[in-house]
Amino acid sequence: MSFSSCYIGRFRRTFAQIHSTIAGRLNRQISDCQKPVHRKCTWMNTQARLLSSRTQHSYRRKLVRNGEKKQLVICIEGNIASGKTTCLEHFSKTSDIEVMTEPVSKWRNVQGHNPLGLMYQDPSRWGLTLQTYVQLTMLDRHLSTITAPVRMMERSIYSAKYIFVENLYRSGKMPDVDFAVLSEWFEWIIRNIHIPVDLIVYLQTTPQICYERLKERCREEEKMIPMEYLEAVHQLYEDWLINKTSFKVPAPVLVIPADHDLPKMIRQYEENKEKILLGRNA
Ligand SMILES: Nc1ncnc2c1ncn2[C@@H]1O[C@H](COP(=O)(O)OP(=O)(O)O)[C@@H](O)[C@H]1O
Numbered sequence: 001m002s003f004s005s006c007y008i009g010r011f012r013r014t015f016a017q018i019h020s021t022i023a024g025r026l027n028r029q030i031s032d033c034q035k036p037v038h039r040k041c042t043w044m045n046t047q048a049r050l051l052s053s054r055t056q057h058s059y060r061r062k063l064v065r066n067g068e069k070k071q072l073v074i075c076i077e078g079n080i081a082s083g084k085t086t087c088l089e090h091f092s093k094t095s096d097i098e099v100m101t102e103p104v105s106k107w108r109n110v111q112g113h114n115p116l117g118l119m120y121q122d123p124s125r126w127g128l129t130l131q132t133y134v135q136l137t138m139l140d141r142h143l144s145t146i147t148a149p150v151r152m153m154e155r156s157i158y159s160a161k162y163i164f165v166e167n168l169y170r171s172g173k174m175p176d177v178d179f180a181v182l183s184e185w186f187e188w189i190i191r192n193i194h195i196p197v198d199l200i201v202y203l204q205t206t207p208q209i210c211y212e213r214l215k216e217r218c219r220e221e222e223k224m225i226p227m228e229y230l231e232a233v234h235q236l237y238e239d240w241l242i243n244k245t246s247f248k249v250p251a252p253v254l255v256i257p258a259d260h261d262l263p264k265m266i267r268q269y270e271e272n273k274e275k276i277l278l279g280r281n282a
């Protein structure tokens with residue numbers, strides 16, 4: 001077999017795998033954004049329908065998650081080591097809430113490779129690799145079937161792009177071409193796939209407190225993170241969710257000051273529980 005036919009064969013198999021994974025997740029359904037239409041069709045038909053809606057200059061139809069219903073999706077956002085996982089642990093004890101932590105273990109081990117560790121060692125070389133995988137795994141999280149009336153998930157496909165990809169790019173550690181490719185992928189996803197978020201809970205911390213918690217947590221890959229990195233991530237979060245000067249915010253934002261000790265944080269979570277369960281910021 002020639003090199004090119006072997007290569008094309010492998011490409012076809014990989015492409016078919018990606019198709020079947022996404023098509024399975026999406027349950028081959030399409031919807032009108034406001035009024036879901038739960039029609040069965042093949043993946044190719046879905047593409048055809050999307051294409052035909054494009055030619056009619058309509059971008060409202062989007063692919064939807066498996067069995068999408070009226071469950072609430074709350075995203076917990078915040079700087080590295082701000083206390084997101086600890087917050088989710090607290091709410092995991094509440095019935096009717098499904099919690100979903102970030103797939104960090106996947107980012108540390110994909111088929112024996114550690115893209116998170118590689119990115120911290122050499123961001124210019126491995127930033128695209130990590131962020132492509134983060135985007136895929138986040139999309140997979142968003143599209144997975146919800147098993148409770150409320151889902152609380154750690155971060156989102158939005159913060160992966162608006163905070164982390166943006167930070168790599170702005171700090172000069174991501175080449176223009178890598179940023180362009182990731183941006184096109186991201187734009188395609190949010191244009192064509194319905195990613196519902198009902199409320200963003202922003203755990204607002206100072207970078208100094210995150211730095212102390214990061215040191216205490218002591219994750220191997222993060223040992224070399226300097227204070228300036230946490231300051232940059234903090235500023236990007238503030239501009240996105242508080243100042244609202246950078247990117248579109250996909251849902252209302254509930255801000256919880258999160259520099260406090262654990263007992264005070266738990267009191268605040270209890271005080272805000274009703275708002276969170278109703279998906280409201282006021
Ligand atoms: N309110 C708090 N006060 C002190 N330490 C905390 C608090 N919340 C979390 N921590 C600790 O800080 C570290 C980071 O918390 P974690 O919940 O893992 O943050 P994140 O998920 O946002 O990265 C952990 O070691 C955790 O035990």
Ligand SMILES: Cc1cn([C@H]2C[C@H](O)[C@@H](COP(=O)(O)O)O2)c(=O)[nH]c1=O
Nearest residue numbers: 079080081102104134155160164165222
């Ligand atoms: C979403 C996202 C995360 N990362 C990095 C940042 C941290 O080192 C870990 C996540 O840990 P946290 O304690 O849950 O904040 O992953 C990244 O580099 N790129 C991303 O898009």
